[in-house]
Amino acid sequence: MAEIERETMEFDVVIVGAGPAGLSAAIRLKQLDADLNVVVLEKGSEVGAHILSGAVLDPCALNELIPDWQEKGAPITVPVKRDQFYILGEAGAARVPNIAMPPLMNNHGNYIVSMGNVCRWMAEQAEELGVEIFPGFACSELVFDESGTVKGVVAGVMGLNPDGTPGPNYEPGMELHGKYVFLSEGVRGSLSKQVIEKYDLAAGSEPQKYGLGMKEIWEIDPEKHREGTVTHTMGWPLGGNAGGGSFIYHLDNNQVYVGFVVHLNYKNPYLFPYMEFQRFKHHPMVAELLKGGKRVAYGARAITEGGWQSIPQTAFPGGVLLGCSAGLVNVPRIKGNHNAMYSGIHAAEAAVEALKAGRESDVLTEYDTALKSGPVAADLKKVRNVKPFWSKYGLTASLALGGVDMWVNNLFGFSPFGTQKHGKSDAAATEPAASHKPIDYPKPDGVLSFDRLTNVSFSMTNHEESQPSHLKLKDPAIPVAKNLPEYAGPSARYCPAGVYEFVGEGADTKFQINFQNCVHCKTCDIKDPAQNIVWTTPQGGDGPNYPNM
CATH class of the missing domain: 3.50.50.60 (FAD/NAD(P)-binding domain)
Structure with a gap:
C-alpha cells in the first residue's frame, strides 16, 4: 500500500x-x-x-x-448550599450525618456546573x-x-x-x-x-481501575427543586453485586442532574449497569423527586478510579x-x-x-x-485506599475503613494502612457465568425509567453509517465462540448504549456491532473479558452532541 x-x-x-x-x-x-x-x-x-x-x-x-x-462570565453560578449523603435500602434511606464525613468530602465553596x-x-x-x-x-x-x-x-x-x-x-x-x-x-x-x-x-x-458513569438531566416540579443541593447515595440497588452509587445535583432553572456510577470490577457477568441506574430511579426518595418531571438528556462515559497508585x-x-x-x-x-x-x-x-x-x-x-x-x-x-478497600471488603467495611483512613490522613497527614493494591484489572475481575445467577430487572416504565435505545436518542448521537466501524475486534470469533458460552455475552449488558447484541440462535448466532449508537464511553474497551474490543476514533464530529452535560 x-x-x-x-x-x-x-x-x-x-x-x-x-x-x-x-x-x-x-x-x-x-x-x-x-x-x-x-x-x-x-x-x-x-x-x-x-x-x-x-x-x-x-x-x-x-x-x-x-x-x-x-468577572469574565464563567458559567459557574450555582454554589453548593446543602450536602446530603444517604445509604439506601430498597424502600428506605438512612442519612449519614455531615459531621461524620471527612472534611475533604465537604462541598462548601464548590459549584454545580455543566462542564x-x-x-x-x-x-x-x-x-x-x-x-x-x-x-x-x-x-x-x-x-x-x-x-x-x-x-x-x-x-x-x-x-x-x-x-x-x-x-x-x-x-x-x-x-x-x-x-x-x-x-x-x-x-x-x-x-x-x-x-x-x-x-x-x-x-x-497498579492496574488502572474504572467506573461507568451514566447521567440524565431532568426538569422537575419547581416546588421540589432546591437549587444548590448535592445528594450522594450508596447501597441499593447494587447491594453486594457491585460497588458504586448515585449523585443528584440541583442546578438552576428547575433542572436536576441524576447520575449513577457502577464500578467496573464487578464479578457477575449478568450485571446490567444501565438497568441498575434505571431501577435506582424507582427508589421512593428518587421517584418522589422526579414525579411529574421529564428527562431532557442522557449520556454515559467511563471514569478513571485507580487514583494515586494507578497513575x-x-x-x-x-x-x-x-x-x-x-x-x-x-x-x-x-x-x-x-x-x-x-x-x-x-x-x-x-x-x-x-x-x-x-x-x-x-x-x-x-x-x-x-x-x-x-x-x-x-x-x-490521602484517599488512595478508598477504592481498594471497597473492592476487597464491600460497602459496609469499606465505609468504616475508608472513613478512618481519610480522618487520620486529614488530622495527621499519613495513612495507618500504607498504600493498598488494586489487584486484577476490571476485565480480569469478570467471572464465568456458571458461577453466578442471572439478575431479573424490571421492564422500564417509560416514565421514570427508559430502554437504552430511547435514552440514546436523548444524547443526540450520530455516526456516518458509511464509514468503517470504530469499534474493532482483534479476533471476530471470540464474542460467539468464547464470551457467549463462558460469560453469557456480557457486552450486550455492560454497554450503556446498546451497541452490542447477539443475533440468532445456536450455530446461526452472530455478533452485531451497532456502532452508530456509541456514546464514546469506552466501557467495552475496558470490561471485555478477553480484551478483544478496541475503541478507536470515528471520523471527526461524530458521536454524541451533549448540550449541557
Missing part, C-alpha cells in the same frame, strides 16, 4: 482534546508566552459536545488559571489569547520521528468506505507536528493507550498525558476536573521552561514531578 501523502502544519504545542485539561494547558501556554503557536484538536462537533461530567466543580485550579473567572458549558467558555478564553481550536478533528494516529519520539498526530481523516478503503469523498487528513504533543483525550484515550504501551509508562504502577509515568518522548488520560479522579469526592486543570497548568509551565532552554521533544520529567508532588498529589494521596 502506497504511503499516504498529507499536508503538514507546524506548531509549538499540539493538544489533543478540548476538555478542562487540554484547554487549561492551552490557556497557560499563551499566558506564559504569547508568541507560542498552540493548537487544540477536538473530535466532537463542537467544544463541549463530548464532555460529560457530574459535576460539582472545586474551583481551586481555575482560581489559579483565571483568577477573575467570575460542557465550562469548556465552551474556556475555549473562548483560549481563542482570545490566540489559541487555534479545531473542532470536528479526530486524531486517529500518532506520528513518530526516526528516534521513536512522538512528533505529531494525524487528524481529519474523512470519507473512508466501510472496509477502510478511500471512498469518493475521501480526505486523507493532515499531520500536525509539535515540539510537544499533549494528550488530553479523557478516559482510555486511543492515542494515550498506545503511548502507555509503547513506552511502558504503566510499569511499576502511570505521565511524560514520554515528545509529549505528556493530561487529566483523565493520566487518571486523576478523586473517587470519594467524585471530582477530577480540578486535577485535570492542574495537570494542564503544570504541563504548560514545564513545556515553556523547556522551550526557553532550547529543548524540544525531550521527556518533560519536570511535568511528571510537578504532578506527583503538587496539589494533585496532595488531593489523591
Whole structure:
C-alpha cells in the first residue's frame, strides 16, 4: 500500500482534546508566552459536545488559571448550599450525618456546573489569547520521528468506505507536528493507550481501575427543586453485586442532574449497569423527586478510579498525558476536573521552561514531578485506599475503613494502612457465568425509567453509517465462540448504549456491532473479558452532541 501523502502544519504545542485539561494547558501556554503557536484538536462537533461530567466543580485550579473567572462570565453560578449523603435500602434511606464525613468530602465553596458549558467558555478564553481550536478533528494516529519520539498526530481523516478503503469523498487528513504533543483525550484515550504501551509508562504502577458513569438531566416540579443541593447515595440497588452509587445535583432553572456510577470490577457477568441506574430511579426518595418531571438528556462515559497508585509515568518522548488520560479522579469526592486543570497548568509551565532552554521533544520529567508532588498529589494521596478497600471488603467495611483512613490522613497527614493494591484489572475481575445467577430487572416504565435505545436518542448521537466501524475486534470469533458460552455475552449488558447484541440462535448466532449508537464511553474497551474490543476514533464530529452535560 502506497504511503499516504498529507499536508503538514507546524506548531509549538499540539493538544489533543478540548476538555478542562487540554484547554487549561492551552490557556497557560499563551499566558506564559504569547508568541507560542498552540493548537487544540477536538473530535466532537463542537467544544463541549463530548464532555460529560457530574459535576460539582472545586474551583481551586481555575482560581489559579483565571483568577477573575467570575468577572469574565464563567458559567459557574450555582454554589453548593446543602450536602446530603444517604445509604439506601430498597424502600428506605438512612442519612449519614455531615459531621461524620471527612472534611475533604465537604462541598462548601464548590459549584454545580455543566462542564460542557465550562469548556465552551474556556475555549473562548483560549481563542482570545490566540489559541487555534479545531473542532470536528479526530486524531486517529500518532506520528513518530526516526528516534521513536512522538512528533505529531494525524487528524481529519474523512470519507473512508466501510472496509477502510478511500471512498469518493475521501480526505486523507493532515499531520500536525509539535515540539510537544499533549494528550488530553479523557478516559482510555486511543492515542494515550498506545503511548502507555509503547513506552511502558504503566510499569511499576497498579492496574488502572474504572467506573461507568451514566447521567440524565431532568426538569422537575419547581416546588421540589432546591437549587444548590448535592445528594450522594450508596447501597441499593447494587447491594453486594457491585460497588458504586448515585449523585443528584440541583442546578438552576428547575433542572436536576441524576447520575449513577457502577464500578467496573464487578464479578457477575449478568450485571446490567444501565438497568441498575434505571431501577435506582424507582427508589421512593428518587421517584418522589422526579414525579411529574421529564428527562431532557442522557449520556454515559467511563471514569478513571485507580487514583494515586494507578497513575502511570505521565511524560514520554515528545509529549505528556493530561487529566483523565493520566487518571486523576478523586473517587470519594467524585471530582477530577480540578486535577485535570492542574495537570494542564503544570504541563504548560514545564513545556515553556523547556522551550526557553532550547529543548524540544525531550521527556518533560519536570511535568511528571510537578504532578506527583503538587496539589494533585496532595488531593489523591490521602484517599488512595478508598477504592481498594471497597473492592476487597464491600460497602459496609469499606465505609468504616475508608472513613478512618481519610480522618487520620486529614488530622495527621499519613495513612495507618500504607498504600493498598488494586489487584486484577476490571476485565480480569469478570467471572464465568456458571458461577453466578442471572439478575431479573424490571421492564422500564417509560416514565421514570427508559430502554437504552430511547435514552440514546436523548444524547443526540450520530455516526456516518458509511464509514468503517470504530469499534474493532482483534479476533471476530471470540464474542460467539468464547464470551457467549463462558460469560453469557456480557457486552450486550455492560454497554450503556446498546451497541452490542447477539443475533440468532445456536450455530446461526452472530455478533452485531451497532456502532452508530456509541456514546464514546469506552466501557467495552475496558470490561471485555478477553480484551478483544478496541475503541478507536470515528471520523471527526461524530458521536454524541451533549448540550449541557
